[in-house]
Amino acid sequence: MRFLVVMIISCLSLLGCKETPQQVPEKTLPLQVGAANYDAYIPALKGKRVGLVVNQTSEINGQHLVDLLLDRGVKVSKIFAPEHGFRGDHDAGAHVKSTVDAKTGIDVVSIYGSNKKPTPEVLADLDVIIFDIQDVGVRFYTYISSMHYMMEAAAENDKSFIVLDRPNPNIAYVDGPTLDPQFRSFVGMHEIPVLHGMTVAELAQMIKGEGWINNADKLNLTVVPVANYERTMSYELPVKPSPNLPNAQSIQLYPSLCFFEATPITIGRGTDFPFQVVGYSPIKLGEFSFTPRAIEGASMNPKFKEIEVFGQDLRDTDIHGLDLSLFISAYQKLTANNQEFFERAGFMDKLAGTDKLRLAIEAGQTEQQIKQSWQADLSTFKRKRAPYLLYQ
Incomplete structure (x- = not known):
């Protein structure tokens, strides 16, 4: 692996720890995702029975990895479908069914819902499992939870595991509370911050190295890095990673807006700009109005379905990292008007990975005070993750 730049890590402000280079050299070579480095993994698949953990983002120059x-x-025996399904067309939280891929006739096994980890019987006809899914670098985005369970299943059943790496569009930020194990759930399985600044291959190495899965020492793990990638590179995803993250702005805002999912406030599900607005009714959070409706990606019952709400249009804002200002402001406005804010307090604590964030907001702490409280844990995490980083 050729490294083009040596990085220094510095905490720029209490608004988040961002990794910054001393100098950025001229880019001369194109970025190449792990899946495009065919010589690094396809020869090892000869004569093997292969299972793929993939979705709609698993493309190389417009061609799906399966094809x-x-x-x-290569003998592809099974496809494993995470949240949103193999084709990425299921709503958040929607049941993903096991089925057969109409194009190839390959069995598609759901790993979202009640069957998050495949049984030994399901894995019996496999030799190798490949993970190739585009992540967004946020702890509660569940693709990394699915990777965790698949890695554990591979370790327990003596199957090789290959991670084909892809860039993290939020890699520049390490921020937020580190998971308290007592709040572990499918939206937070690892003792990492909300924004961990790692790619899926780096995280896979950490999961194995820290023993976060059963039989971690027995797992035969191979990672194929992204070529010509630097930690300060911006990266706009060629395929949307899930129905409600349609563009770079939504992915940038996702870490800050997802906490609203535990409140009565809408973040635009059921609109053409999900994760790019906030709104509420009858109290106005701003002058921008919109009306959620049942559409693809929010086909069931989006908050305030067919009801006009008022809030803020964030499509042109420069909010990045983990910003709590909108969240705290909304809390203050609703509670001042005797409206319940943390209507799903348990879910809020699972998203945050701790109850300390919710309790701090309820106690009236400022964003600066809250962010200061997790700086020591962030420093500890960055030291712990250092041996597993691929892109220095």
């Missing part, structure tokens, strides 16, 4: 491997004579 690419089949074209090269």
